Amino acid sequence: MFFSSTLFAQHGEGHEPAPGGHDVKEEAKFNPGKEMLDHVADAHEFHFFTLKGENGHDTHVTLPLPVILYSPERGLDVFMSSNFQHGHESYKGYKLVDHHIIPVKEGTMEIDENVKVYDFSLTKNVVQMFLALIVLVLILTSAAKKYIAGQGRTSAPKGMQNAVESVVMFVRDDIAKPNLSHKYKKYLPYLLTLFFFILINNIFGLLPGSANVTGNIAFTAVLGIISLIAILLSTNKHFWGHVFWFPGVPVPVKLMMLPVELLGVFSKPFALIVRLFANMTAGHIIILSFVSLIFIFTEMTKVAGIAFTPVSVAFAVFIYVIEILVAFIQAFIFTNLTAVFIGQAIGDHHYEEANH
Known part of the structure; x- marks a missing residue:
């Protein structure tokens, strides 16, 4: 709390850059804080578990939920949350970032600051509340x-x-x-x-x-x-x-x-x-x-x-x-x-x- 020091980012000992000057991306480590917040946060799907694939592609066992969006610039859009591919793809000019739907420029993942969107989706909190x-x-x-x-x-x-x-x-x-x-x-x-x-x-x-x-x-x-x-x-x-x-x-x-x-x-x-x-x-x-x-x-x-x-x-x-x-x-x-x-x-x- 009372002392600090400055560290400069550099390659660790024994770390060699990959051919072409790019570093080899290390395998993502387990982030307990992120996993906890993801669990307690609202979402556009019910996520049950993930199966690790040998080819690097994970299989997510989920129950997608309806996404209902209204934008004054784009109008009303209704589709299933599975179209976002768990945040890896954009769909109809929108993408999913940390459980929030953000407007993007058509065909890209770049945020469109000129578009305002209102989210009326049936998230897992809403669906479970109806079930209760x-x-x-x-x-x-x-x-x-x-x-x-x-x-x-x-x-x-x-x-x-x-x-x-x-x-x-x-x-x-x-x-x-x-x-x-x-x-x-x-x-x-x-x-x-x-x-x-x-x-x-x-x-x-x-x-x-x-x-x-x-x-x-x-x-x-x-x-x-x-x-x-x-x-x-x-x-x-x-x-x-x-x-x-x-x-x-x-x-x-x-x-x-x-x-x-x-x-x-x-x-x-x-x-x-x-x-x-x-x-x-x-x-x-x-x-x-x-x-x-x-x-x-x-x-x-x-x-x-x-x-x-x-x-x-x-x-x-x-x-x-x-x-x-x-x-x-x-x-x-x-x-x-x-x-x-x-x-x-x-x-x-x-x-x-x-x-x-």
Whole structure:
């Protein structure tokens, strides 16, 4: 941090340039940082694995996704992401660079600065979010149909219905009622939707080859903004009175408290956004770090790579199990804090025990 030195690029000892004055390109080394960021980042395809070819051509096993682009200069273009050949080729005047689509001059890979493009593509985060939504609707409608048929009312619930009922009662009795008192029924549908939607996306994100949806700041930001809207719609004059003119304190203190309280209105949903994003991303990074150690040691010596593999796999599996627990915990924390913030906005917890 405090000392630096200057190094000049030069050929290493024993390095001979190839005939014609060009250096022989060394085989690309494993870059753990790039691999981790590629895994947690959004993309235009689901990438499962890569098969190394003997002739130097790798075979990528992927599921391409639709690319939807609109440019004021070029109009609307719709095609599959496989046309980019994993970023090696341009298509219809566009190329893929680090998961971003950039306009290029026709027939070349040179960036065209005069063209503006809007990307409405179905990326893997969007597709997986739709899949999670479909699963959520199927699970809850299936449980609802059983209740309509009488199962769960005249007899004990069974199977998935029993699991869903346990979660619903948990959210109602341990999240909604303690924080929202007699107004819990008004907010219970939103809290249940929030809990199930985050939980399903968290679990989907642990599947190999899947997208880390809840580790995307855009996803958590939308959830945080929706929670902010729910909080603001629940406020009253009592709440804003404490924000703009805190009662019971001297005027100088009120003037100091005003920016603090006003900032607190927006810092609460911001905390929700960052907490979910950071925790889910950190879990993936830790798992990938342990897996990357195998390849790092293998580049040193194959013996070290083979010897360290059981240790790395054991730690990765351990963190993976912890991540399953974190998937439930983070869904609970986001939902519970949303209920707490809404309850603070309502500001009225005085009710009779009979209203429980």
